[in-house]
Amino acid sequence: MGSTMPHPRRKSHTVRNALVAIVALIILVSVVFVANQMRGGNATIPTFSNVSSGIPNAGTSVTFAATWTDSANVSGYIFGSNNTGVFINDSWTAFPAGESSVSATVTKNLDDSIGNIVSWRFWCNNSKNGWNSIPLQNLSVESDKILFIVTFLNGTQIVTGNITIQLFDDMPVTSGNFRNLTETGALNGTLFSRVHPGFVIQGGDLTPKGINWTTIPDELPNRHSNIRGTVAMAKSSQANSATSQFFINLNDSNAANLDSNFSVFGQVISGMDIVDSISHVPFTPNTNLAQPDGQPVSDVTLVSATFIN
Numbered sequence: 001m002g003s004t005m006p007h008p009r010r011k012s013h014t015v016r017n018a019l020v021a022i023v024a025l026i027i028l029v030s031v032v033f034v035a036n037q038m039r040g041g042n043a044t045i046p047t048f049s050n051v052s053s054g055i056p057n058a059g060t061s062v063t064f065a066a067t068w069t070d071s072a073n074v075s076g077y078i079f080g081s082n083n084t085g086v087f088i089n090d091s092w093t094a095f096p097a098g099e100s101s102v103s104a105t106v107t108k109n110l111d112d113s114i115g116n117i118v119s120w121r122f123w124c125n126n127s128k129n130g131w132n133s134i135p136l137q138n139l140s141v142e143s144d145k146i147l148f149i150v151t152f153l154n155g156t157q158i159v160t161g162n163i164t165i166q167l168f169d170d171m172p173v174t175s176g177n178f179r180n181l182t183e184t185g186a187l188n189g190t191l192f193s194r195v196h197p198g199f200v201i202q203g204g205d206l207t208p209k210g211i212n213w214t215t216i217p218d219e220l221p222n223r224h225s226n227i228r229g230t231v232a233m234a235k236s237s238q239a240n241s242a243t244s245q246f247f248i249n250l251n252d253s254n255a256a257n258l259d260s261n262f263s264v265f266g267q268v269i270s271g272m273d274i275v276d277s278i279s280h281v282p283f284t285p286n287t288n289l290a291q292p293d294g295q296p297v298s299d300v301t302l303v304s305a306t307f308i309n
Helices: 008-038 172-183 252-258 272-279
Strands: 047-053 061-069 074-081 101-109 117-126 131-133 137-140 145-154 157-167 194-196 200-203 230-233 246-249 264-270 283-285 294-296 301-308
Touching: 047 117, 047 137, 061 074, 061 117, 074 101, 145 272, 157 172, 157 272, 172 264, 172 301, 194 272, 200 272, 264 272
Parallel strands: none
Antiparallel strands: 047 061, 061 101, 074 117, 117 131, 117 137, 145 157, 145 301, 157 264, 194 200, 194 294, 200 246, 230 246, 230 264, 283 294
């Protein structure tokens, strides 16, 4: 009479707890399995190296590349870029079967209207469908056209005008120097410090900004003549003394006197009317020269110099 009978509910609780534990274990294993599959199973995800691209010019072909490696094998890649103006992914491209290290190489014709930045990246997967991607890459497009925005006083009216210059590719030293001036913003806010009607207007003096620019070697003999609308580097009477100052020719007859000494690196392709207007602003004559030549009375400012396509 004093003994107790086993409680039937205790057994029921034990069975239920065991079932709950089994279900939880199954769920945990499933989650781990799915996550593992998403990572590519037991294989490591592909790793990348040797990420590179060509130096792009607007409208030209550029090659993009990356090397992909995996402990098992890499299967293929996707390339994406904004080379057409909008970021678009290519279709998946297969690697040779069974390779553990392969280079992905893509050549694209860059659209002329993409702007000054090309964004691009690669994605790669392995045989277990594990994916990896390189970080988004951005590179500057080397346009051959530079836009000057200038302001000056024309009578009583402040005029804002545009001058577009095309750089000559066959003058790598001189054009390269001018690219550097533009890329660094060194020319922004400088003045056209000299006007000579019928001869030249001259700008690019960085001294008021407190900038000293390294001299460059002369790129002579000239491949282009100092004719109307061309742009050349100004310098002192010493050889290889050009730095940042440049002039725009106003007359075809300049070639006979200037071609042997002043490197021509560009051509005004738009805005020559603005150049002519600047050449006629009032100026303070240079008393050391017999010809009508001097510094503008009111500032003629090169507000900005930027690459355009």
